[in-house]
Amino acid sequence: MDVLQQIMERAKSNLQRIVLPEGDEPRTLEAANIVLKEKLAKLILIGDPAVINKMAEEKGYTHISEAMIVNPETDPKMPVYANLLYELRKNKGMTQEEAEKMAKNPLYLGCLMIKNGDADGELAGARNTTGNTLRPAFQIIKTKPGVSIVSGALLMFTPAKHLGENGLLVFADCAVNPCPTAPELAQIAVCTAETARTVAGIEPRIAMLSFSTKGSAKHELVDKVAEATRLAKEMAPDLMLDGELQADASLIPSIGESKAPGSKVAGHANVLVFPDLQAGNIGYKLVERFSDAQAIGPILQGIAAPVNDLSRGCCVDDIVKMVAVTANQAIK
Ligand code: ACO
DSSP states (O other), rough: OHHHHHHHHHHHOOOEEEEESSSOOOOHHHHHHHHHHOOOOEEEEEEEEHHHHHHHHEEEEEEESSSSOOOOOTOTHHHHHHHHHHHHGGGOOOHHHHHHHTTTSSHHHHHHHHHTSSSEEEOOOSSSSSHHHHIIIIIIOOOOOOOOOOOOEEEEEEEEETTTTTTEEEEEESOOOOOHHHHHHHHHHHHHHHIIIIIIIIOEEEEEEEESSSSSSSHHHHHHHHHHHHHHHHHHSEEEEEEEEEEHHOHHHHHHHHHHHTSSSSOOOOEEEESSSSHHHHHHHHHHHHOOEEEEEEEEEEEEEEEEEOOOOOOOHHHHHHHHHHHHHHHO
16 A cells, blocks of 8 residues: 555544535645545535535535534634633733634644644645734644644655655655754754654654765754754754764665764754745755656654644645645644
């Protein structure tokens, strides 16, 4: 069974409650119908039921009737969610009145439902920017214990079967932190190892990427990656992780052997941790376009409950897959 099939089967085997705050967004609604038909998750759509049901009827999305629809204007639990938001944000200066207004914002409401135990995960972003999708998640759900930053990983299904895990590689951080410090980069590496295990189902071999391999170049940016490598090894001594490594030394056995002799990761990496967001975001998009790779994600990691962000250019199939990924992350 391939990795994507495994993700789908795992989602089906333990149905999670996934909230879709953009319930009346056309691609999201079409994807929701497929998710319910394929029994990949239980769905909560946020929006006006009259609008959602009319759209579903016009398009013949018969499975939408199986979704729970939460209307932020009338839902009887809105005072509970508003109070929860107020309690979480009063120290940041939020008033009760502001909390009541903000809880009606579907992106805040989705996260409040998770925080209140009424949903297991959220997927949004077909209509909203990354910042607007992630901010409520950061403020309400927050990071996992022991983690201070959320980051974003991509599963890269490339046709280069001789690389990574039969062509599959996990890239991070490609979505969130523009300039991670060395301790943050170490956390990103440890969180990406967990994503590789729990979502991709692979045993991670992690390369901490740089333009230098084992001191071949001297620069403060190289020092940052070397320090992050040391810290990540300290945080998770059992991880197969090495750095700093250049991309070719990470992926190609003969180059790995010559540039980093004795490294168990060099030449065999299946997880690439980029030194910053410029490198990570540009890197994944170049691989996607040049090699016709399929990129699944960004998959947010380090967050206390799964929330994932779609690209506004996403297609229906991307949304279906990301619902399944979110459900995989939610399975305890
Ligand atoms: N992890 C956890 N919490 C965070 C993080 C993080 N990485 N970043 C910010 N926060 C928290 C802050 O602590 C703060 O919490 P508080 O209000 O409780 O104090 C809250 O989130 C807001 O923090 P700000 O510093 O005001 O952050 P802002 O909202 O301005 O920005 C954002 C956060 C939008 C995610 C920013 O980091 C960003 O724009 N990143 C780049 C995103 C991007 O454009 N990615 C590329 C596109 S995605 C793609 O191509 C796949």
